[in-house]
Amino acid sequence: MTTGANGSDDLDAVSRDLERRGQEYAVATVVWRQAPSSGQIGSRAIITGDGQLHGWIGGACAEPTVIREAQRVIRSGEAQLFFLGASEELMLPDGVTSIPMSCQSEGALQIYIEPMLPPVRLIVIGHSPMARHLTELATVLGWRAELIAGADFSSAEVDRQSVVVVATQGHGDEDVLRDAVSAMPAYVGMVASRKRADAVLGYLADRGVPAHLLERVHAPIGLDLGSTTHSEIAVSILAELVQLRAAGELAGELTEEPASEQATAPATDGRIELPVLQPTTALDPVCGMTVPADDAHYPHEHAGTTYHFCCVGCRDAFADDPERFLAGATQSCGGAD
Structure with missing residues (x-):
């Protein structure tokens, strides 16, 4: 889907709105052109993860390619420089991805596409000193971190991009974890020993929570730093989350549920949604x-x-x-x- 093809979009306003909603996007900028390309040096566009384009980057030949490559850049989290055109007679520098195009105008473009990923939204559920330390440390990293008491938590607090750490530690673990996984966040971790985590997951399985949801739960969490204090445990958990984010495992991509479990899964509070299918x-x-x-x-x-x-x-x-x-x-x- 394309919007703002006449270049009238206020891209700053578009980016602010996307950031406010915690949505990832990419910025594409024309850095070189070969006449008579309709794209001009400095032309910019914002492309969202679902393929909407705001602004102007070029005409009908360039636009679908830019949208497709911008979506790949968003998924990879790495900026790339692209050459769009016939490159047989040009010596392209290292690091440039060449995409052959045979448009009638015979123009060409180099476009720099940069991902703009929102800060991690971390929800820590609990009221222990460790939970408070974890929330404070994540805020120092620039993450959107919030601490919620177990009794005040509901699945409505969570979206698909959220990272959830259940740190209720024996105070309503089962109810909190059930509500957390039903919202299908990017990550769910539980602060508990392996024995305690197995007991909670087994309890939820016996009460009909689908296996594909329970399999998303990470427990125990935190790198093995030999931690003993509340602060050290918080550091170990945050270190693991940073590691996972660097590996691209906190992206919150939607995956299709197994067909057998889609048919038998009991009704929840409505937070489990149908998978979003990518356009072909x-x-x-x-x-x-x-x-x-x-x-x-x-x-x-x-x-x-x-x-x-x-x-x-x-x-x-x-x-x-x-x-x-x-x-x-x-x-x-x-x-x-």
Whole structure:
């Protein structure tokens, strides 16, 4: 989905709104162009994880590619420099990812795409000195950390990007953990011994909490630092969370639940949602571009198969002689880059 194609979006306002909602996004900036590309040096766009584009980065050829690569950058968490165009006659510097494009204008772009990841939202449930220390230490790192008493906690406090540490330590562990896992946060950890954690998980399993939810619980948590004091235990837990974040394991990606458990899982408080399916893509058989396989990308049916195209020019060329392109021929597309 694209918005603000006329460049009228206030990108600062868009970024503030995304950050306020804790959503990750990427910023794409044109750093070089080869005329007659419609993208200009300094042109910027914001791309969200679900593929919405705000601002202006280029025309119909460049835009779908930028959206696709921005989504990959968001998932990886690493900025990248991309070259979009015909690179056969150019010497590209190391570290540049070349993406061949055959737009009719024959322009080219170099685009720097940088991920903008929101700070970790840490929810610590409990009231012990260790829970307080953990919350304070996470705040020093710039994380959005909050401490909630077990009696005051509900699954409504949690979203898909949250990192939840259950530190109730014997005070209503079962109810708190059940509510926490039902919200499907990015991470759920429990401060408990292995024996205590097994007892709590077994209790919840016996009462119908689905296995795919209980399998998400990490327990015990914290790196083995030989910790003894409340502060040291808090450091060990935060160290493990930092390690997991660096490995990309706190991203909160949605995964599909096992089919058998989807059918038998008991009703909860409504927090378990259906998995979000990523939009499918298709290869334009005329110019070779990858485009979303949706109604906005010029669907055309031939011999029982629906093909999608980057522009009406490619669709019409295919409709005139489909066997030519199905045999592997390509041509420049009729769109603008």
